Amino acid sequence: MSQKKQLSILEFSRLTGISRDNLRFYDRIGLLKPELRGKNGYRYYTRRQLGSAYLIGSLRLLGVGLEDIRRYSAGRTPEEMLALFAEQEARIQVEIEKLQETSEIMKLYADMAQEALCHNEDEFLVEERKRERIFLCPSFPAARDEDEAEILAYEYAGSHGINLGYPMGVMVSREDLLTGVEAPACRYYFKSARHGNAWKPAGLYAVAYGKSEYQKPQDTYLQLLGFIRTQDLKVAGNAYGEYLLDDLAVHEPDQYYGRMEVLVERRSDKAILGRAIIF
Structure with missing residues (x-):
């Protein structure tokens, strides 16, 4: 049985947890553009875009700005990924320390x-x-x-x-x-x-x-x-x-x-x- 290759904006939203309004906004600013546009103008995403969507959602939860995410998405390389992850890991550890102290x-x-x-x-x-x-x-x-x-x-x-x-x-x-x-x-x-x-x-x-x-x-x-x-x-x-x-x-x-x-x-x-x- 062939698998569905295209996801409507509604399906993509349900899978990623990103609201349709945010997906439309990400499209407008060039952060996460749908791979296909139907003749009716509907947006369609592919399964291989799920990873990018989940990364964007995770980075947003960490407080990374949209401009930083867009800059990274536009010119991402292994080196850029490592630098970004190292920076965010340092921030995460600081937050963990704060949470542990608050719990204490x-x-x-x-x-x-x-x-x-x-x-x-x-x-x-x-x-x-x-x-x-x-x-x-x-x-x-x-x-x-x-x-x-x-x-x-x-x-x-x-x-x-x-x-x-x-x-x-x-x-x-x-x-x-x-x-x-x-x-x-x-x-x-x-x-x-x-x-x-x-x-x-x-x-x-x-x-x-x-x-x-x-x-x-x-x-x-x-x-x-x-x-x-x-x-x-x-x-x-x-x-x-x-x-x-x-x-x-x-x-x-x-x-x-x-x-x-x-x-x-x-x-x-x-x-x-x-x-x-x-x-």
Whole structure:
């Protein structure tokens, strides 16, 4: 049985996914002209044009401009094809990297929300935690207030290539905790493992969950220090604070739900390292 050699514009459109309006447009600009024109003016394509149509569709999905596609189609050679594919492969890898990073950020927020839903208001506990890689910003002692310090942290992280969509946390030094500084200087960090410059150490942590004022973490830290004493523990490292639920998940700031944690050790144990380890 002989196979049909010519495809109407409707059939060609169905096979390629390119609309008939776009096929007519591609014809007008010389990008993809039908091989045959019927006496009635109808456009007819051949099966060997399917490859070109699929390539055009793929390149358009990648954001390649029509003029670039037309220039390539008009003078295509193996060398031109290799150059075009190499350029597009580089773009694809950049997009893949962006998508992977976005997926990572979404998973972080989802994990944090799940953790929040698993704990009660004003809950205190002691648990082992794995080490976590973070991007730690420097302190900004010249900042006028916490708002300015936070903005400076965003600027610093952005200037170092950190995606500012990553969740942010604050770190309070062990020294400030033990000396009872009324308004300890917080160092901000981003939960960006792939671009991290420091580690939140593994170990035993005293943890507090609940709603708290982001600008006044010292109140929660004081409560946590009291809990640590009741558990016959002692502070062995820095404190870390994060919002598990913020305006991405709830409407009002008074609904924000946070977690404060301090690296600790049992009084009978040997001292362990507790500072964030910077490369």
